[in-house]
Amino acid sequence: MFRRLKAYLDSIRARDPAPRSRAEILLYPGVWAVFYHRIAHRLFKRGWFFLARAVNHWSRWMTAIDIHPGATIGRNFFIDHGFVVIGETAEIGDNVTIYQCVTLGGTSPDNGVVGKRHPTILDGVIIGSGAQVLGPITVGERSRIGANAVVTRDVPEGAVMVGIPAKPMLVEAATWQKDFVPYGTPCSETFDPATQKLEIMRCELETLRKRLDTMIESTEAASKTGRRDRA
Numbered sequence: 401m402f403r404r405l406k407a408y409l410d411s412i413r414a415r416d417p418a419p420r421s422r423a424e425i426l427l428y429p430g431v432w433a434v435f436y437h438r439i440a441h442r443l444f445k446r447g448w449f450f451l452a453r454a455v456n457h458w459s460r461w462m463t464a465i466d467i468h469p470g471a472t473i474g475r476n477f478f479i480d481h482g483f484v485v486i487g488e489t490a491e492i493g494d495n496v497t498i499y500q501c502v503t504l505g506g507t508s509p510d511n512g513v514v515g516k517r518h519p520t521i522l523d524g525v526i527i528g529s530g531a532q533v534l535g536p537i538t539v540g541e542r543s544r545i546g547a548n549a550v551v552t553r554d555v556p557e558g559a560v561m562v563g564i565p566a567k568p569m570l571v572e573a574a575t576w577q578k579d580f581v582p583y584g585t586p587c588s589e590t591f592d593p594a595t596q597k598l599e600i601m602r603c604e605l606e607t608l609r610k611r612l613d614t615m616i617e618s619t620e621a622a623s624k625t626g627r628r629d630r631a
Contacts, residue, residue, distance in 0.1 A: 411476040430479030433465035444469035487518035499529040
């Protein structure tokens with residue numbers, strides 16, 4: 401038990417540069433929220449729904465994090481800060497990191513997916529602050545969800561999703577961010593900020609070119625339609 405706790409605390413320390421010791425991590429609200437959820441989930445699986453809800457209610461009051469007792473959570477789950485909401489049918493894999501104000505929310509039960517209203521988050525995913533991941537979708541392994549993104553469709557493995565609605569960036573996370581980096585910002589001595597900026601500019605230029613091509617095609621199509629109407 402203590403070995404597993406030590407491994408869990410070390411996994412958090414590897415993802416957060418702030419704590420100076422394991423003992424400090426024990427004060428994190430996200431750690432306590434996961435601890436209470438483990439208890440509530442066991443009660444929920446045994447059919448003791450009221451007791452499970454009572455533990456959930458206490459956890460929410462203590463940590464400002466609301467995890468439904470029915471949610472399934474894997475190993476080394478880290479919630480960095482609070483105000484996170486995780487729905488009943490959500491499934492979270494191993495080594496997932498979620499920042500503050502994230503919602504793993506549900507959609508209407510009549511959307512065609514029986515018994516599944518909330519997302520499935522696979523291993524190694526990072527979800528930025530304020531992101532909303534909605535519906536019975538699947539977020540692929542090692543993908544990144546940008547801050548304030550609204551995700552309503554499946555996310556490919558290793559993709560970086562940004563915007564409302566969220567769309568994948570042209571550069572995948574696996575290209576230059578193979579290992580976890582706190583806050584999603586590479587900070588090692590071997591990282592070259594100029595290279596990253598150049599890559600971002602290239603992606604933005606490519607996006608602008610695609611938009612321009614679309615506008616030109618629309619203009620040409622409208623022009624052709626106008627000529628036919630005149631004829």
